[in-house]
Amino acid sequence: MNNPVAALPQSKLEEAPPSRWQTFSRLFLRDKTGLFGLFLFGLVVFAAIFAPVLAPHDPLEQDLKVSRLPPAWMEKGNWDYPLGTDKNGRDLFSRVLYGSRVSLTVGFFGVLISGGIGLLVGLIAGYVRGKVDTVIMTVINVILALPYLLFVVVIAGVLGRSLLNVILIFGVTDSPIFARVTRGEVLRLRESGFVESAISIGASRWRILFDHILPNLIGPLLTVATFEMSAMIFYEAGLGFLGLSVPPQVPSWGNMLEAGRQYITIYPWISTLPGVAIVICSLGMNLMGDWLRDVLDPRLRRAKN
């Protein structure tokens, strides 16, 4: 009679606790700005994949008869060239679509490399601790204390313009961020109750690493990766703007800004419109990152409720 379990309605007992995926999707659908971010990012990915189908023109095709055409909604505009044309008569809309390929490639592989290096270095620092940790953290602090953009620009200038160079530059120079986050999380997880219990029942080092530490790193690293990918897309465009990113003929957002810069007072659309694409992309990624952080960090989730 006094058994509290018996007093509960039967249905409550049979109801399984929501699975991880269910909690995840419920929290996701609740957050409208996160959804909007995903939509914007999806738009950019869609443009990158289907650029050949969507683009009305070849992004490299020059036609001097239609050079410096304004966007369609302006006077003398033409719906054959929705966003107008650049000084060589290339269709800006097609170039913006193809530009998303460069940005996403740099962002994706840049994050993959820097995340990989950072994870490895951070795991070593956090797991081995002691002198190794001190040395690694000193190096990381040296790199993070530098005027980042200046160094990236110089290195890009030395190495020369190529897609591979740009990816490698960001992949290496951004890895300290991932290393610092990984190390911090590993140090925190090591002190946590479940790792202590695992140690006390005699779990091996590798078992603790693979079963307990690594799965718990996915959330924080994924969040950082979203923000860092957005930052790389930013910096790639910045390098392009200085003429130091991918070769000049490649349609990339940064190159387009650079090419239109000298005409900014007469033909402002040539270099301002590609920038809108950058804003859409980074807005999407940042909203997604904010949302991921809220969903994946249980401490924040509790605070919000």
Added chain:
Amino acid sequence: MRRYLLSSLFQSVIVLLGVLFLVFFMVRLTGDPARAMLAREATPEQVAEFRHRMGFDRPLVVQFIDFASRAIFGDFGNSLNYRLPALPLVLERLPYTLYLASMALVMAVAVAIPLGLIGGANPNSTLDLIGRGVGLLGQTVPTFWLALVMIVVFAVWLRWFPTSGSDGATAIIMPAFALSLGTMGRLVRLTRSSVLEIMGEDYIRTARSKGLADRLIFFRHALKNAAIPLVSVTTIQFGYMLGGSVIIESVFAWPGLGRLAADSIAIRDFPLVQAIAFFTSLIVIALTVLSDLLYALLDPRIRYE
């Protein structure tokens, strides 16, 4: 406290050595600095002669010790372009960049701190929404694109400011604002979140239960504690701006170090670039020591250690 400051100084010496190392190897990333510094058309004989003249044919260790011992005394060799010692050229441009970065920092702090404080103390109020908007804009709008749009709107259409250059008192406004946006956003977010966090702390609840007025709690307890992390972030942001000036100064033809760096990279004047990178890093290191000192003065937990 003395131990804390000594360790801060010791760290900065290590950072300084790290910077020297990076600046030295930066121009040797392709393996041949002579090739990197000369135009592509240079004949093999010219390259060989240049290599010998610059001492690039000596062992790397000898080159590094020579470079480092000269650099400590401010000798970076001659600029290839100006055929003058690099350091005076750097010092000549430095005041412009410091002026620009300081103005940008003042703008960022003046907007971000009040918005963040008010927003954090009154979540979801109108001012909080504005603050969060600024925070998002700072993260998602590329500075170089903002700079171009500002030129079109405020210089070409409205004619409020000159399009570029440093003549006249108003010339600083656009470059400083463009440079400040990223920092402004970051500071709003940080201030807001630290005030939010502090308002939930035990000592605030204690102060409330004592019957202290909200205003008093805010100014005496919350503000002081929120200021501590802001100090170090603001110094880091200043270093960030020195890096960001590479792009902004190029857009606005601002005659500072950033533009000198971008121009020198374009014409492969790497001795000058090395001087700029080292000198800018030196300023950042000095600021870090200063912020450690301020930290110690502000936070009694460090002061009484």
